[in-house]
Structures are given as structure tokens and as C-alpha cells.
Amino acid sequence: DAMVIQNPRYQVTQFGKPVTLSCSQTLNHNVMYWYQQKSSQAPKLLFHYYDKDFNNEADTPDNFQSRRPNTSFCFLDIRSPGLGDAAMYLCATSREEAGVSGYTFGSGTRLTVV
Amino acid sequence: AQTVTQSQPEMSVQEAETVTLSCTYDTSESDYYLFWYKQPPSRQMILVIRQEAYKQQNATENRFSVNFQKAAKSFSLKISDSQLGDAAMYFCAYSGGSNYKLTFGKGTLLTVNP
Numbered sequence: 001d002a003m004v005i006q007n008p009r010y011q012v013t014q015f016g017k018p019v020t021l022s023c024s025q026t027l028n029h030n031v032m033y034w035y036q037q038k039s040s041q042a043p044k045l046l047f048h049y050y051d052k053d054f055n056n057e058a059d060t061p062d063n064f065q066s067r068r069p070n071t072s073f074c075f076l077d078i079r080s081p082g083l084g085d086a087a088m089y090l091c092a093t094s095r096e097e098a099g100v101s102g103y104t105f106g107s108g109t110r111l112t113v114v
Numbered sequence: 115a116q117t118v119t120q121s122q123p124e125m126s127v128q129e130a131e132t133v134t135l136s137c138t139y140d141t142s143e144s145d146y147y148l149f150w151y152k153q154p155p156s157r158q159m160i161l162v163i164r165q166e167a168y169k170q171q172n173a174t175e176n177r178f179s180v181n182f183q184k185a186a187k188s189f190s191l192k193i194s195d196s197q198l199g200d201a202a203m204y205f206c207a208y209s210g211g212s213n214y215k216l217t218f219g220k221g222t223l224l225t226v227n228p
Contacts, residue, residue: 102209
């Protein structure tokens with residue numbers, strides 16, 4: 001089945017140690033998104049790729065970076081994780097007209113910072 | 115900027131009963147889409163139902179239906195014959211105009227009591 005896969009499901013990292021989360025899709029959607037979701041809060045968009053074009057949200061900290069080497073894969077890099085970066089990170093994809101079908105989400109990666 | 119407001123942090127319903135979750139939004143766009151997403155304890159977001167703003171008819175998907183009041187900017191979700199599997203966090207979301215990004219409300223945690 002076509003889907004969005006996030007690895008790993010759970011990630012524990014040390015304070016200040018770089019960490020990379022991955023997302024892959026078999027839907028051939030041209031837009032990929034990274035959301036941060038803290039407990040009992042709405043998902044917050046960090047950035048998205050429209051094809052190869054990177055679009056950063058204005059309030060996304062510089063500590064967060066992303067790479068999309070091809071249509072299928074997208075990575076979230078946290079250069080120096082702090083305790084406040086502990087959260088669920090959700091990857092989502094859409095065709096450009098998100099209103100037609102909405103997003104397809106992965107299962108998320110829960111990041112713990114120790 | 116568009117905003118989505120869910121005024122009910124938590125709701126509960128008896129199994130087989132009906133429950134309505136509220137959502138209001140603010141936008142200056144005339145063309146937009148509205149969504150309800152379900153996030154079960156497994157954490158993968160699943161699209162429940164969507165509504166195109168230009169359609170006056172309320173969307174329905176089996177036991178799920180919406181009450182879309184465009185003038186009031188209200189978009190509530192009704193779940194009929196509630197089942198234990200309906201227990202989840204429900205997010206209302208908006209996508210407007212040429213902007214394919216989703217803006218989420220803070221969510222409503224629905225508990226279904228047997």
C-alpha cells in the first residue's frame with residue numbers, strides 16, 4: 001500500500017547531540033511537510049518542500065534543518081537538540097492541491113532528549 | 115493569518131450515542147477547504163472528513179457528518195452511534211486559497227465510555 005513511513009518510531013538523543021529523523025513516501029506526492037507536535041498541542045509546521053524548493057516557517061528555529069534528496073525521502077536534522085525539542089515529529093505529504101485530498105501522515109517519531 | 119479554534123479541550127460520550135465537536139475558523143479567503151483529522155493513541159493522523167467551502171451541502175462519511183456554517187465560520191463534526199474505536203484526539207484543520215498548507219486547531223480529546 002502507498003504510504004508515508006517514518007523512522008525510527010522512537011528516538012532518544014543526548015542534549016546537544018545532532019539527530020536525524022527520516023521520512024519516506026510511496027505516494028509520489030510533490031509536497032512533503034515536517035510538523036512538531038508537543039503534548040496536548042496542535043501540530044506546528046516547521047517547514048515544507050514543494051518539489052525541491054525548501055520553504056521555512058518564519059518562527060522555525062535555526063536549529064532545525066531539512067533535506068530532500070529525491071521525491072521519496074525527506075530528512076529532519078536537529079543540529080543541537082535541547083530539552084524543549086522533545087516532541088512528536090510528524091511527516092506528511094500532499095499533492096500540491098492539499099484541499100483536494102488533504103495530507104497523508106506518517107506515524108510520527110517521538111523524540112526524547114536526555 | 116488564518117486561525118482555527120477548537121473550544122472544547124475534552125469531550126466524552128456514551129457508546130452508541132451522538133457527540134458534536136466544535137470548530138470555528140477565521141479567514142479572508144473565499145475559496146478554502148476544511149478538514150477533521152483523527153489521531154488515535156497510535157498517533158497516526160487519519161483524515162475523517164473534508165468540506166469544500168464552495169459547497170453548501172454538508173459532507174458526510176458514514177457515521178461522521180459536518181455542520182458547515184460559512185457565514186458564521188463554523189465547522190462542527192457530528193459522530194453518530196459512537197464506538198469505542200472513535201476515542202482519539204480530533205483536530206480541525208483549514209487549507210485556504212492558493213496556500214496548500216494546513217493550519218490546525220488545538221484538538222479535542224474524545225473519550226467514549228462503554
